[in-house]
Amino acid sequence: MLVFNQLETYLYLALILFAIGLYGVLARRNLIAVLISVELILNAAMINFMAFNRFVAPHPAVGQVIALFIMAVAAAEAAIGLSIIIAVYRKLKAINVEQATELRG
């Protein structure tokens, strides 16, 4: 299908993922959901890299390698994120964003 063989399709896909992620970060109160939403945005960026790699770049590998790097980094970030959320949970007995507002002003 022609539509799968053009750059715009993938950029729109990335945009949709990005929008979903953005909504999640701003609207969800559950910390895990917020974290997942951030991951969605990262995935959107990855799709961008892959798409540009496929349609624009002369070198076939760079974009893909970058995507691999991002995966690794995202995994590390998620691990740290989850452990911080666990620590928060132990202290606050909640994983709701609204609970963590002691620091302000």
Added chain:
Amino acid sequence: MIQYVWLIPVFPLMGFLINGLYGKRLPKNLVGTIGAGVIGLSFALTVAIFLEFLKLPAASRPVEIVVYNWIAAGKFSVPIGFLVDPLSLIMLLVVSGVSFLIHIYSVGYMHDDPGFPRFFTYLNLFVFFMLILVGANNFLMMFVGWEGVGLCSYLLIGYWYEKQSASDAGKKAFVVNRIGDFGFLLGMFLLFWTFGTLNFREVFALAGRYPVGSGIITAATLLLFVGATGKSAQIPLYTWLPDAMEGPTPVSALIHAATMVTAGVYMVARCSALYALAPFSLTVVATIGALTAIFAATMGMAQFDIKRVLAYSTVSQLGYMFLACGVGAFVAGIFHLMTHAFFKALLFLGAGSVSHAVSGELDMRRMGGLKDHIPITYRTFLIATLAIAGIFPFAGFFSKDEILFHALVDGNYFYWGIGTVAAFITAFYMFRAVYMVFFGESRVDPHVAHHVHESPPLMTVPLMILAFLSIVGGFVGFPIIEGGHKFKEFLSPSITPVGHGGHPPVSLEIGLMAFSMAVAAIGIYTAYKLYMLRPDLPGWLAEKFRVPYDLIYNKYYVDQIYDTIVVEPIKSGSTLLWTQVDDKVVDGAVNGSASTVAWLSAHLRRLETGFLQNYALAIVLGVTLVVGYLLG
């Protein structure tokens, strides 16, 4: 050795740091030793450099030591450099030497003061800035020293800050000096704007291309002179100096007699190359100097506070120095600066020793007959008085005579006349002080009288050294004999001469000397007549000439006049503004800016809700704005 000239101010700075940080914990003796010791080191180094400089061939003089170029960025830099030339060397010697003696004296004088370490901290800091001022090779560094000594002067005048009059006097000195400093600053900007540099030698070299009387140089020199009138207490900015006597006596001796107040004279002499191009400015300098000399001298006649007598005499002698500079006799001005530093420091320290003896009394009406109780103080004070009165062979004779001589041979009979009259008055009121303090019936409070005592050696030894200098200090500038004027020969490379260079006949010189001696002698005799032979006469005269006496006694009401025409209008004007305008208009602008900021601050902080997703929203908003701007 000369390349270590930067160490001269560094020693006092170290003293400042040590005493400032640890003074409270160190034993008193150590604080005093450090405080005086660092100045001693500076003095020793200055002497060593001076001796080395004397050996230098004329071709390699002067020496400019640029220690360091601070914050060089592009073409602009702030150089920290020292100009070692005869003028700065003499100033360094006088400042460090006299400071050293006064520091030693202070160890004794301030011994029982609870703020002992604080006193030495300030005093060391003062010497640091003063040495920076006189050692600098550019206007900016000189200005740093200029401001620094002003700050220390303010701190030291208000040293006994619990005393209302002391802290008022400190504030007055501060405010009046700001006016002068503003002039200095403007003058400096004008020079930088004109020449693109602030280095002394470069400025003076570039200035040489301008014609005599050029507007820009006249303006710059006048502005600089405004600075000098503030720092050196000349008309119309002299009023702070008499009040500054609220500070401890060593401070009066060091800052308000020997060193800081002479900074203006030094600056004018340093800029002789500029003033030589501005005859109008020179006329202004000479006129202000002459008027101040006589004006302050008359005020000195009717004072009863011994330190105030000396303060007015300082103002008057500074007037002399400016008079000298104004008639082009810069060398004579600096010469008088030096001898004055010796004898005036001695007079102040002597006065301190007297008040030490009579339990802090400063009113001469409650002294008298002290000569036998405090013989060393009496003798040294007498020597200084003879020096300031201009009696041969004491130091003041040579320097004062040279100023008058120059005024005369240059045809400035007016200045000469005023100077001579002022010399007469000076001789009169100084001996009036001597007679009132040391001779006649004792009017000392009976409670105090039985334990009148001579000061400890820590105080009397500096007195004796200064007395020695007051006797022999003048001989470096011995006129008449060919080659006798070592001082002038040494100093002349630093100075751009003004006026005629012709050599008047020796007979004229000798004649003049005899004349001024006679004038001084008449002044002394008048004082003797009034205060020794006929002690009832002064009261009778005061009664007889009530109007002029009151005028002088009340210092021509200048303080009151300033209060009426300057201070009060500003006060009431500001009250008016405050009550009428400020609440309605200015509140939104001047005073309001602070409260606006505080208001903003209190409200903006509420944006920080502590809620994570608000922060994320702010980021998204920021992204929208940034993207919108760049793509829009």
Added chain:
Amino acid sequence: MTLTIPTFSLISIGPWLTLALGAILILLVDALSKGRKTYFPYFSLAVLALAAFQTIDLWGAQSTDFARMVYVDNFAFLFYLILILGAALTILLSRPYLEEWGKDMGEYYALILFATVGMMMMAASAHMIMIFLGLEVMSIAVYVLAGFFREDARSNEAALKYLVLGAFASAFLLFGMAFLYGAAGGSLYLDELAKRLTDAATLTKPLTLLAIALLVVGFGFKVAAVPFHMWTPDVYEGAPTSITAYMAVAVKAAAFAAFARVFFLAFPAFHVNWHMLLWVLAVATMTLGNVVAIAQTNIKRMLAYSSIAHAGYILVALVAANQLGAVSILYYLLAYTLMNIGAFGVVILVARKKDSYLNIYDYSGLAYQHPGLAAGMAVFMFALAGMPPTAGFVGKFYIFSAAVQAGYIWLAILGVMNSLVSVYYYLRITVLMYMRPAEADLGPIAFTPAVTACVIATAVATVLVGIFPGWFYDLAMNSVKIFPSL
């Protein structure tokens, strides 16, 4: 296709390797041996010293390595040294403070070393993805450090906010890089970007501008520029004080290194587009930081806002985009490292008992009970306010001169006005210390040798670097020669 493994020299990334190996060693020893280890701080300092030596040894090199992914140049080296200095001073501050909280553990030091490696990567990146990797290596370590006091709710909250927002901002950064990748036709080498973007300017310009905007967001977040600064006060207040100090100086330094490298090397042709953007950001950052700092009573929070303001000053230098501007970034970061870590050192000494004394009024009358400590704090406050002759003054002088030189007179004027505002809250601390009686007895302060040494050293250095800025100015001038566009 064939992939060829390029030749490379480990020497050119020697300092990274040293720190990373040191950190791994700490983790291993900590895990494999029993008992409390007291030598980790010393070991970390030794490792940092070794890395510093390696850096100095490399000094003067001017090349790239690892298939042009890494710059081996003086600009990177100078940042290495600033970062190592920041890390070392932080470690000096840490031990007694951690002990108070019962958290003197090996991984703390390992994490600081890891974070430093990430920062160095950012400073030396020649390729966008290296910047991202460095940023993440640094950030992940710092997220953990911010939440290092696991039992403390505030520390948790700080870590949480930092992590979520940090990841969020990194995502924008990554998006920017992706668009850049597309706009430049498949290259992310900084030097190539400059060429390709200008060649293909007409077609892909909107995409490039979008990418630049997103990069500004990503870097803006790390340097705490308004409006991406909201996390800063909360995180700085909640994190362990030693880590706050570290974040304020080192994270900021690394972010500015990458910021400057990217914008001076890759986007000089777009200066017309981004200069006004950063102009506005700089003014907003300076102003908000200084204004809100006035209303703060918690000293850590006040210093957090002050750190926002300082980021604003450095942005001014970025806007100027001339040699003096680049030099002033380096100089200012050095100065800021010294004066800010010093100030936090005093905060740590005064705070005690699990941060019981963090209110600014706890500093009332400090000068009477601990004159030396108060004098040190006064030096730092004067320096942060930008008073001569401290390093803070010289840094501001360079920055504003650079702005004037580049024709941004108003920016310089606004900067100076901001400095005046800042004098208010810095001097308030000094006034409290010297002119007010103590609110209550401050009690004894334990002057532990390492912290005391750190405070003294930074105070002395703050003044000395201010009085003698020349040597560093020359080094920095030499190192910014790598930017052909300046």
